[in-house]
Amino acid sequence: MNLQQLQYFQKIADTENFTTAAALASVTQPALSKAISKLEAELNVPLFERNGRNIKLTSFGEAFQKHANVALSEIEKGIRELEDMANPDRGIISIASTHCIGTYFMPFIISDFLGCFPNTKFQFNHESTPEVLTDLKDGKIDLGFYDKITSISANAEIKSIPVKRE
Known part of the structure; x- marks a missing residue:
């Protein structure tokens, strides 16, 4: 067959x-x-x-x-x-963030990104900072947004870039 x-x-x-x-x-x-x-x-x-x-x-x-x-x-x-x-600009990007960041910050980032890459789809999760960091380490998500700056130095294997300061 x-x-x-x-x-x-x-x-x-x-x-x-x-x-x-x-x-x-x-x-x-x-x-x-x-x-x-x-x-x-x-x-x-x-x-x-x-x-x-x-x-x-x-x-x-x-x-x-x-x-x-x-x-x-x-x-x-x-x-x-x-x-x-094979075409990552048309794929699905998995993102996890803390609830506050996901609610108030992510919509602005995503709308700008979709302006450049309209065929991209996203999968969102709201998690605590330790869960975001664990999922990044385990490869379960592509991007993680969290708000505890002390977590950056404690997780050197994760490439972290400050996005916004308040």
Whole structure:
């Protein structure tokens, strides 16, 4: 079984028509039929009930469709994750901050950043300063904002840059 067979299966199940599915998949109808025949032979069950030009999923096909959809969805998530890693200006930045900083300071920083990088997404957490520092050390977050200046010297392994003084 391969990814292409799962994609073909999904298109046929959605359209209930080999010709339409073949056009959507940009493949010839005989090639699509052959791929599905191989999939059915490998699974040792019929996935579609053919009645002339009309087709519908068998009970085996309905059961398999749920799992095929989950598998294809997970593969898509993996592809998006790799794309985000390869294009960091379009990825997700995880940020943790103390509640006060997150409420009153972060909106200004984020709005300026989004002006330059509009495709970026953020994940925010409000935590105590020790939790922010632990998450930075463990690599659970990309950026941390905290307000205890004494914490900077106690955590030399974390690169800290003062952003604002009051």
